[in-house]
Amino acid sequence: MTSDAVPVGVLALQGDFREHLAVLASLGADARPIRRESELAEVRGLVIPGGESSVMDKLSRAFGLADPLKDAIRSGMPVYGTCAGLIMLADRILDGIPGQQSLGGLDVAVRRNAFGSQLDSFETDLDIPELGEPAMHAVFIRAPIVEETGPAATALATVADGRVVAVEQGNLLGTSFHPEITGDTRFHEYFLRKVRARE
């Protein structure tokens, strides 16, 4: 193992964790699926993938992972959530199913399935100053929107009508869209820089 191969996890209870594992491995990380508390304890950063947040919530509680995940987030571990993963990181969920909980950490209110049926899925290019040129091609799939950004969180990207679709707060990152399926690795590189900066 090279010194570059920092161990990072992808929450692998549900959703498109394999795509994230492949991107992280392609960037030289030691990328591991995380299904147990003991596996979480071995990694220095975590990605929470897209999928279905209400199912991920139920499984994380059923597997005894919700509390260790909250502890990891509070301890300052870098965590990047895409789509359902962003919902898991939001302090407040709008339009959740009854009883749906999040792990929290990001001072935002996120509305699930916010783009309505006609825009169930769509693609657009986003200017993201933190990531530089060119604009990022972004794929949205039954995507959430960041409806309120609290004072502790910073918006990184907005769609054309001004609604927020990417946020950052300290070691936490969240995007409504799925960079793991477009071949643009800049968000994963940004996440890995946060992980390596803590080493």
Ligand SMILES: NC(=O)CC[C@H](N)C(=O)O
């Ligand atoms: N692509 C996705 O992750 C969709 C998120 C899903 N609509 C949810 O509420 O969790």
